[in-house]
Amino acid sequence: MLTTHIALVAEGDAVSARELTRVAAALDKQVTRDFGPLWGIRATVDPVLGFEDIPVASWPIIIRDRKSVGGADGFHKDRHGQPFALVALTDSWSLTASHECLEMLADPFGDRMVPGPSLKRGGGRVSYLVEVCDPPESEQFAYTVNDVLVSDFITPSYYDPEKSSGARYSFTGAVERPRQVLEGGYISWRNQTNQHIEQLVVRNGHEEFRDLGRPDRSAGSTREFVDRKTEHPELDFGLSRNNEKLRAAVEAEENNRQARKLSAELLRETIEAL
Numbered sequence: 049m050l051t052t053h054i055a056l057v058a059e060g061d062a063v064s065a066r067e068l069t070r071v072a073a074a075l076d077k078q079v080t081r082d083f084g085p086l087w088g089i090r091a092t093v094d095p096v097l098g099f100e101d102i103p104v105a106s107w108p109i110i111i112r113d114r115k116s117v118g119g120a121d122g123f124h125k126d127r128h129g130q131p132f133a134l135v136a137l138t139d140s141w142s143l144t145a146s147h148e149c150l151e152m153l154a155d156p157f158g159d160r161m162v163p164g165p166s167l168k169r170g171g172g173r174v175s176y177l178v179e180v181c182d183p184p185e186s187e188q189f190a191y192t193v194n195d196v197l198v199s200d201f202i203t204p205s206y207y208d209p210e211k212s213s214g215a216r217y218s219f220t221g222a223v224e225r226p227r228q229v230l231e232g233g234y235i236s237w238r239n240q241t242n243q244h245i246e247q248l249v250v251r252n253g254h255e256e257f258r259d260l261g262r263p264d265r266s267a268g269s270t271r272e273f274v275d276r277k278t279e280h281p282e283l284d285f286g287l288s289r290n291n292e293k294l295r296a297a298v299e300a301e302e303n304n305r306q307a308r309k310l311s312a313e314l315l316r317e318t319i320e321a322l
Contacts, residue, residue, distance in 0.1 A: 052091040052156075054079075054149055055106040057099065062113050062137050069095045070301075071142045074196035075149055082193075082219055086203050087180075089153050107152060109133045109145055121283065122275040123148065123158055125268065131156045138286020140294050143190055146198035147181040147283060151271075154180045158269025161238065162207045167227060167248050168257055174237040174246070176207060176227070177270055185280070186232025187287055187294075189222040195300035197293060229255075236260070236274045245274060 056072040072095035079091050096102050112134055121136050121144075133148035135141055154160070161175035184200040191198060200222060205215045208226045217223040222230060229235050234249040245260040263273040287294045 049088075049090050052089065052153060053103065053106040054091060054093040054152070055096040055102045055108045056093055056111070056145065057096040057102060057108055058111040058137075059099075059113070063111050063141075065095070065097055068097070068111075070194070071095075071145060071196055074142065074193040074198060075146055078146060078193045078198050079149065079153065083150055083153065083201060086216075086219070087154055091153050093149060105130075107131050107156070109135060109148055109152075111135050111137050111141060111145065113137050121280070123152060123269075123271050125157065125272075129157070131158070136283075136286070139289050140187070140197060140287040140291070143187060143197045143199055143287070144283045147185070150180050150199060150201050151182075154178055155271065158271030161270075164207055164209065164227065164237075166237065166239075167235070168246070171239070171246075172241070174239055176235065176237045177245075177274060179236065179271065179274070183228065183233045183235050184218050184220070184222050184230045185234070185283070186230060187291065188232070189218070189220060189230060190293060191220055192293075192297050192300070195297050195304060197297045234278065236270075236278075238270070245270065245277075247274070247278070249278075 056068060058068055072093050076093040079093055084090055102108050107130065121134050123131065123133050125131055131152050133152055135144045135148060155178045160178040162178055163173060163175050166172055166174045180201040181199045183202055189200040191200060200218050200220045202218050202223055203216050206217050206223065206226055211225045217225060227235060229248055229250045231250055234247055236245055236247045239246050243262050245263060247258040247260055249256045249258060260277045263270055
């Protein structure tokens with residue numbers, strides 16, 4: 049099995065080297081411990097301190113100042129067809145970086161489809177776009193790794209025809225059956241009859257079916273088309289600093305920082321005493 053290498057890099061001085069390293073370590077643990085075994089993927093996530101230091105063949109996730117992104121957040125492909133992602137710098141940027149990282153690993157080129165029955169009555173068979181973090185996209189289903197907020201994600205069983213006893217449909221267990229969309233999330237598919245991309249969105253407890261139209265293949269992948277047509281307020285603009293999960297993660301990291309500082313002082317004292 050080949051290993052995919054993700055490079056987490058900030059544009060300019062948008063993020064400190066210490067914070068970049070901390071989030072990269074959390075994403076690397078999420079990928080190797082949580083995501084990789086379920087999806088059969090082997091990957092690493094490493095912090096990189098500048099564009100010039102991105103290793104050849106690594107797929108970059110680029111953190112940019114909010115005003116620099118200008119609606120370009122999310123998945124893209126470079127001139128060589130290799131994937132990369134742009135993430136707006138917000139108070140909860142680790143959640144967005146986790147989302148983009150996992151989706152890039154599951155579908156590197158933005159067009160992976162899985163066949164299944166349509167969620168629309170009488171819709172027949174359709175092809176679902178594999179976007180592993182979209183059905184449980186809302187922050188209320190996020191979890192923490194090393195006190196860093198990361199995204200929940202669906203498992204391959206999510207696309208099973210029927211619910212099975214003991215099956216796991218998302219990592220946290222929030223998704224309880226195949227093709228379920230949680231509050232704040234969505235799922236997209238191709239209608240094989242007219243080739244339109246359709247979508248089920250859940251907002252404020254209400255299900256809404258949307259017809260996004262037929263993708264212009266000259267404008268990029270299906271995923272890029274869907275991203276342009278779909279609002280992602282929590283990912284694009286971040287969570288409020290008063291958000292309970294974000295505040296808990298920040299407070300936990302502050303406690304950890306104090307513990308690390310004490311450990312560092314003790315280590316220096318031990319070395320100096322030799």
